[in-house]
Each structure stands twice: as C-alpha cells, then as structure tokens.
Amino acid sequence: MPDITRDEVAHLAALSRIDLSDAELDHMAPQLSVILDAVASITGVVGDDVPATSHPLPLTNVFREDVVTPGLTAEQALSGAPEVEEQRFAVPRILEEEA
Amino acid sequence: MSATTETLVDFDEVLTRYEPALGLEVHVELSTATKMFCGCSTAFGGEPNTQVCPTCLGLPGSMPAVNKGGVEAAIRIGLALNCEIAEWCRFARKNYFYPDMPKNFQTSQYDEPIAFEGYMDVDVDGETFRVGIERAHMEEDTGKSTHVGVTGRIQGADYSLVDYNRAGIPLIEIVTKPITGAGAKAPEVARAYVQQLRELIVALGVSEARMDQGNLRADVNLSLAPIGTEKLGTRTETKNVNSFRSVERAVRFEMSRHAGVLDAGGSILQETRHFHEDSGITTSGREKSDAEDYRYFPEPDLVPVAPSREWVEELRGTLPENPTAKRARLQAEWGFSDLEMRDTVGAGALGLVEETIALGAAPQAARKWWLGEMARRANDTGAEIAELGVSPADVAAVQKLVDAGTLNDKLARQVFDGLLAGEGTPDEIIAARGLGIVSDDGALSAAVDKAIEANPDVADKIRDGKVAAAGALIGAVMKEMRGQADAGKVRELILAKLT
Numbered sequence: 001m002p003d004i005t006r007d008e009v010a011h012l013a014a015l016s017r018i019d020l021s022d023a024e025l026d027h028m029a030p031q032l033s034v035i036l037d038a039v040a041s042i043t044g045v046v047g048d049d050v051p052a053t054s055h056p057l058p059l060t061n062v063f064r065e066d067v068v069t070p071g072l073t074a075e076q077a078l079s080g081a082p083e084v085e086e087q088r089f090a091v092p093r094i095l096e097e098e099a
Numbered sequence: 100m101s102a103t104t105e106t107l108v109d110f111d112e113v114l115t116r117y118e119p120a121l122g123l124e125v126h127v128e129l130s131t132a133t134k135m136f137c138g139c140s141t142a143f144g145g146e147p148n149t150q151v152c153p154t155c156l157g158l159p160g161s162m163p164a165v166n167k168g169g170v171e172a173a174i175r176i177g178l179a180l181n182c183e184i185a186e187w188c189r190f191a192r193k194n195y196f197y198p199d200m201p202k203n204f205q206t207s208q209y210d211e212p213i214a215f216e217g218y219m220d221v222d223v224d225g226e227t228f229r230v231g232i233e234r235a236h237m238e239e240d241t242g243k244s245t246h247v248g249v250t251g252r253i254q255g256a257d258y259s260l261v262d263y264n265r266a267g268i269p270l271i272e273i274v275t276k277p278i279t280g281a282g283a284k285a286p287e288v289a290r291a292y293v294q295q296l297r298e299l300i301v302a303l304g305v306s307e308a309r310m311d312q313g314n315l316r317a318d319v320n321l322s323l324a325p326i327g328t329e330k331l332g333t334r335t336e337t338k339n340v341n342s343f344r345s346v347e348r349a350v351r352f353e354m355s356r357h358a359g360v361l362d363a364g365g366s367i368l369q370e371t372r373h374f375h376e377d378s379g380i381t382t383s384g385r386e387k388s389d390a391e392d393y394r395y396f397p398e399p400d401l402v403p404v405a406p407s408r409e410w411v412e413e414l415r416g417t418l419p420e421n422p423t424a425k426r427a428r429l430q431a432e433w434g435f436s437d438l439e440m441r442d443t444v445g446a447g448a449l450g451l452v453e454e455t456i457a458l459g460a461a462p463q464a465a466r467k468w469w470l471g472e473m474a475r476r477a478n479d480t481g482a483e484i485a486e487l488g489v490s491p492a493d494v495a496a497v498q499k500l501v502d503a504g505t506l507n508d509k510l511a512r513q514v515f516d517g518l519l520a521g522e523g524t525p526d527e528i529i530a531a532r533g534l535g536i537v538s539d540d541g542a543l544s545a546a547v548d549k550a551i552e553a554n555p556d557v558a559d560k561i562r563d564g565k566v567a568a569a570g571a572l573i574g575a576v577m578k579e580m581r582g583q584a585d586a587g588k589v590r591e592l593i594l595a596k597l598t
Contacts, residue, residue: 011392016196060403066166068133068138070138071137071150071155072151077263086147
C-alpha cells in the first residue's frame with residue numbers, strides 16, 4: 001500500500017519547517033509508512049457509493065452575524081510573544097530564511 | 100537583479116509575431132464590520148494589534164465562526180459577475196509558514212469556490228470584450244509586516260514586526276479565465292477590466308475598493324504564444340500591481356520582455372514577478388523550491404456553506420443595475436456624446452461624475468471638472484483620479500459657487516489647487532485665499548471706467564455698434580480685478596455704459 005519515501009519525508013519536513021537530521025529521516029520514513037498503512041485499511045471498507053466525509057456533523061450554514069465582539073487588548077495579545085517592538089510581534093527575518 | 104540586461108522587444112513588433120493571453124486575479128477586501136472568522140473589527144488604521152482575538156491570532160483551542168455578511172457579499176459579487184452560485188461548498192486550509200498568517204494556514208476555498216463560471220463585459224474604447232470569470236472564492240487577509248533593518252545581531256541583520264489587525268479580514272479573490280484575442284488592446288483590456296470591476300464592487304457597496312489602501316489588489320498573469328498556435332504559452336504572474344495605470348504598464352512590459360526571451364530561443368520561466376511602480380519594469384520574485392505546495396485540505400473546523408436558492412434569489416434582488424445597461428442609461432440622461440462617455444469611463448471617472456451630478460452639478464460641468472481638470476492633475480502626479488483627495492461633494496460645491504456667480508472657472512481652479520494641497524473645505528479655501536468674485540458694483544464699475552478710459556478707440560468701436568470689440572475691454576477689466584470678476588457681468592456693465 002502507500003509507501004512514503006525518505007525524500008517525501010524530507011520534503012514534508014521542509015514544508016513544516018521541521019529540521020530533521022539524516023538519522024531522524026532514516027528513522028521517520030519507515031515509521032510514517034507503517035502509520036499510513038494502518039490508516040489505509042479504511043479504504044477496504046468504502047465503496048464508490050460512499051462520498052468522502054470532511055465533517056462528521058450533518059450541518060451546513062453555521063453563521064455568525066456581522067457584529068463586532070470584544071477581542072484582546074494589545075497587551076494581552078502580545079503577552080505570549082517572545083519579542084515585542086512598537087506594539088508588534090517581532091519575528092525573525094522572513095526573506096531568504098531558506099537558502 | 101538582471102532585469103536591465105533583458106532584451107525588450109518594441110510593443111508593436113511583439114504583436115507582429117505573438118498573441119498575448121491575459122489572466123487577472125483580483126483580491127477585494129470586504130468592508131464588513133467584522134473579520135471573516137471572528138468578531139474582531141475591520142476598521143482601518145487602528146493601533147497595532149488592537150483588533151485581534153485568539154481566533155485571528157491562531158491561538159490553540161480557538162475556533163472560527165463564519166461571518167454571514169462575508170458570505171452574502173461573496174454571493175452578491177458572484178451574481179453581479181454572472182456566476183453560478185455553488186449549492187454546496189467548503190472552506191479549505193491553504194498551508195504555508197509565513198509570519199503574516201499566525202495560524203500557519205490561510206482559510207480559503209480550494210476546488211469548491213462559492214461562485215464560478217461567470218463573465219463581465221468590459222468596454223474598451225467603445226468595443227466590448229467579454230471577460231470570462233473562472234471563479235470567485237472566499238478567503239481571509241494576512242497580517243501586515245513591517246521590515247526593519249538593524250545591525251548588531253548575529254543571525255540575520257533584519258527582522259520584521261507584525262500587526263495582525265488585518266489578519267482575517269474577508270477577501271474575495273476573483274479569477275478570470277485566460278483572456279485571448281485582445282491583441283494590441285491587451286494592456287487596455289487588463290486596465291479596463293480592473294477599473295470596471297472596481298466600479299462594480301463600489302456599486303455593490305461591499306468594499307471601499309481603494310487600490311491605494313490595498314482594498315483592491317491585482318495580480319497580472321501574462322503569456323505569449325506565436326500567432327497561429329492554439330496552445331497558450333508559459334505565463335508569469337506579476338504581483339501587487341497597485342493602480343489601474345500600473346496594470347496596463349505591467350502587461351505592456353511583460354509582453355515586451357516575454358517576446359525578447361522567446362525571440363532569442365529561450366523559454367519563459369513560470370514565476371512570480373514584482374512590478375516596480377517607479378520604473379515600470381518587473382523583476383523576478385523569490386523562487387521557492389516548494390512553491391505551490393500548499394497541501395490544501397477541507398477545513399475541519401467549519402461546516403459547509405450551502406446557500407439555499409431562495410437566499411441566492413433574495414440576494415440577486417439586491418444587485419445594482421447591470422453596468423453596461425447603466426452606462427447606456429446615464430449617457431442618455433446626461434446627453435453625453437459617445438466620445439465623452441468613452442473618455443469618462445476610460446478615465447475611471449464614471450462614478451465620480453455620477454455622484455457629482457447627483458449632488459446637483461450639471462452633467463457637462465461635472466464632466467468638465469473631472470475630465471478636464473482632475474484627470475490632468477492625476478496624470479501629472481501619476482495618481483488615480485479617485486485618489487486625488489477631491490471628492491464629488493467638493494466638485495459639486497465648487498460648481499454651485501460658479502453657478503451662483505461667486506466663482507468663475509479660473510478661481511474655481513484655484514480652489515481645486517487648495518483642495519489638493521489639503522487646505523480645507525472649498526469655503527475655507529475661498530476665505531483663506533481671498534478668492535471669490537468681487538460683487539461690489541462700485542469697485543467693478545470703477546474698473547470698467549478705467550478700462551474705457553485706457554482704451555478710447557475700442558470704446559469708440561463699441562459705441563459705433565461693434566459689440567464684439569467688448570472682449571478687449573473685458574480682458575482689461577479682468578486683469579484689473581485679478582480675475583475675481585464675473586465676465587458676464589463685466590460685459591453687461593461695459594455695454595450699459597457705452598450703448
């Protein structure tokens with residue numbers, strides 16, 4: 001069934017900004033394959049007549065009226081930020097972060 | 100950047116060998132009171148990070164809730180673009196890691212847009228181009244980053260500051276189908292499409308749609324194919340083209356650049372380009388090895404949107420008049436010639452002229468100020484006419500003073516100078532600059548007497564019945580009055596004294 005390659009794991013790790021060493025990649029790839037295999041067993045029970053489900057509740061159109069509700073103060077919002085400057089979240093350089 | 104070393108082919112020459120295909124992606128920021136998935140205010144210009152909550156900050160455990168107003172606006176935009184409205188559609192997560200989106204994904208729509216398969220008829224120099232609309236979908240805006248350059252840090256000399264007030268504001272992305280067959284008019288078609296789409300959005304009342312404030316943003320896709328071939332060429336996507344004029348320039352530049360690459364036997368790299376407002380060129384954007392790998396999947400925290408047909412029809416009933424029909428109606432009402440109407444639409448001034456007339460100005464007066472005066476000034480500064488800082492109310496107020504004989508055209512222009520310089524309201528400017536026609540008959544009469552005395556031979560001609568000679572005396576009086584007189588009244592006075 002699905003076999004996830006070491007390259008695919010490396011690609012996913014890069015997308016997720018997770019820094020995996022060669023040893024970790026060697027370790028993760030087979031593990032993820034096992035997990036995917038286990039999940040894949042579900043394909044054995046679905047037929048063509050069963051549509052894919054993205055949500056278990058038989059609900060649609062759950063809306064909120066367009067009315068302002070109180071949120072956080074700037075102080076609260078920034079309280080968990082590692083670095084703050086000028087009432088903004090200070091983040092590492094964005095451009096060229098990936099070589 | 101290597102842009103300067105590129106060979107650009109003369110625009111007319113491009114057309115002898117290639118057929119352009121355009122595609123436009125326009126993001127419209129809605130003017131709902133609250134964000135798309137939380138109740139935070141969307142007001143522009145708030146202090147940083149004061150319009151945020153756990154949901155739009157992507158804090159753990161927070162849950163989104165769809166803004167009904169955003170869905171309504173999306174459906175109305177779709178209907179106005181002659182689209183079909185999905186009976187059932189979902190939101191999707193577009194995954195990417197970038198600090199302007201704190202959730203690490205943007206809630207968007209993927210293969211199930213709320214509106215699809217529409218069109219918009221675009222007028223270009225009196226010709227109509229039907230632009231196919233591929234889709235219009237709902238998504239959310241990102242936060243605003245300010246990039247800071249500092250020294251003294253070991254890793255990365257630069258960092259960024261992020262304000263999340265804008266993160267989560269509803270956006271509607273409108274994507275055209277490839278527009279082919281425009282040929283030499285491709286740049287104008289692109290511009291006219293964005294301009295007329297903006298008018299439609301404004302008429303719908305769903306967005307401020309100001310390009311200078313980023314409420315309306317255009318990305319321009321362009322490809323060239325050798326004439327006679329069916330297949331589209333490889334396209335480039337030019338981002339953040341922030342004015343109507345720039346849309347046109349970006350298309351023109353990319354056509355010339357593509358032709359240069361293709362003529363030399365090269366191939367176009369499918370990439371993002373950045374438009375430079377100052378030089379009018381595009382440069383290659385950052386290439387990401389894993390670009391476009393967004394791992395979309397249906398948003399598990401939101402249930403599907405399934406607008407009932409009753410709701411859709413109810414919203415259809417709220418649509419403004421069809422723009423093409425409206426233009427025809429207004430032209431008839433205002434008595435504009437085809438050329439006058441075409442120029443008004445082309446300058447992006449239709450809505451401005453309409454509002455000015457609605458506020459009491461005569462149609463030709465409104466047209467004269469917007470197309471004669473404001474369009475020229477916009478051209479001089481490279482600004483959009485709607486963004487000059489002069490409102491229809493200002494123009495209507497000035498014209499009212501002209502009608503009342505308080506201002507003449509020359510003085511009115513000085514009032515507009517004052518308005519553009521931010522000197523206040525028309526009345527304040529008139530007071531501060533000492534404008535306004537002198538209605539003091541004594542002063543005017545004295546000036547007329549002086550002019551007659553100084554030009555005895557002209558005066559004699561008028562006495563002999565050559566009324567046309569009065570022009571020379573009127574000029575002399577106006578000069579004496581430093582322009583602050585009503586020419587019609589001066590003429591009356593001269594004739595009264597001499598005949």
